[in-house]
Amino acid sequence: MVHLKYRVAALRIRPGGAIALRTDRDGPWDPVRVVSVGRALRPWVIKIQLVDGSHLYLRPCLPGEAAITECGGSIGGIADTEKLGDDPVSGVIAVLGIAFYVLASPFFLVSNWRRTRMAARLCGELSPS
Numbered sequence: 001m002v003h004l005k006y007r008v009a010a011l012r013i014r015p016g017g018a019i020a021l022r023t024d025r026d027g028p029w030d031p032v033r034v035v036s037v038g039r040a041l042r043p044w045v046i047k048i049q050l051v052d053g054s055h056l057y058l059r060p061c062l063p064g065e066a067a068i069t070e071c072g073g074s075i076g077g078i079a080d081t082e083k084l085g086d087d088p089v090s091g092v093i094a095v096l097g098i099a100f101y102v103l104a105s106p107f108f109l110v111s112n113w114r115r116t117r118m119a120a121r122l123c124g125e126l127s128p129s
Helices: 088-126
Strands: 002-004 007-013 019-022 030-032 034-039 046-050 055-060
Touching: 007 088, 034 088, 046 088, 055 088
Parallel strands: none
Antiparallel strands: 002 007, 002 055, 007 019, 019 030, 034 046, 046 055
16 A cells, blocks of 8 residues: 555555556556656655656555555545634644644654655565566
């Protein structure tokens, strides 16, 4: 399972090197013809150059993060939430949110380190032989 354009997608790699991508839950497996595989600017993102000259940017999912039934589903975000007001309660919530982010940032670093290792392994599997 990978993240592709803010959606969950399934990537299947056959032992013979055939690669297929499914972007819809009940959709077909579309063959993917790869020319080269490399890393993007962020090391946990894989850049795949296709035969037609276009590029795919994939971020591998960690084990248990997404399932085949979630294929085509949107990746969660905070764009739907309402904005905070100018009252003192909103200020306290904002300060607590910043403090939480500062305290939780080491956990985000460890998570991205694991994702970077997963991307390196997937990059090795996708490389055309």
